[in-house]
Amino acid sequence: MTEFGTDLLERTDTMLDVPWEVILWDDPVSLISLVVRVIKKVFNYDTAKAERLTMQVHHEGKAVVWSGDKETAAAYCVALHSYALGATIQRSQ
């Protein structure tokens, strides 16, 4: 195997290890009570965690609400979108 190939494999392995994040974005029309309820329902988080994340979204404009593999992140993101919440996925920074 060439040195280039080894480097490429190592880089690919590193990229595979980087988790994906689900980012929930603030929007000025969704009610806080709705956001808390959806976070609890989608991620099965307890009320305290859902409220903390919701207030982070409200005050900071966004919050990482989940991280892990890309496929699951995408599924969670789609579930948030089913309630018209603004959510995206990205590789962990």
Added chain:
Amino acid sequence: MSEPFRRVDDRIIVDIPLTLREWLAAMARTTAGDAVDISTSTHHRLLGPIDPTVDHDDPLTQLHRQMTVEGSLGRFIATHMHESLSEDDAEEWIRAFQLMLAAFSAERAIMTAEDRDNLSQQDHYDLITLQSGVALMIEALDS
């Protein structure tokens, strides 16, 4: 004054005027139409890619999301005259109200609290009506 939505056993009783039901159904139809029209702000708000670094979701995700939007709005339109709802249909009403709210804000370019606070009186009234629908249905469903 009676509650617009109230739980009786496993049903949610709907007590809202005919004019409001028709207004909501018309808005749901408009939202469903705009959602599949790629030239609208509603489409980009409801069906923009979940990964902002790419132009489009993969086709399966795209189809799934489109079917979810159409399903919630379609279920609302199909049941908007019902006097009571199952819990599943009540949940779809919450989703539909949220989809209408998102479309409403996208079409009026409401990006910030300031944009929201500067709405016309009629738009402000419509916004509050939709938000109240969400809040009151949550209260009934989770009671």
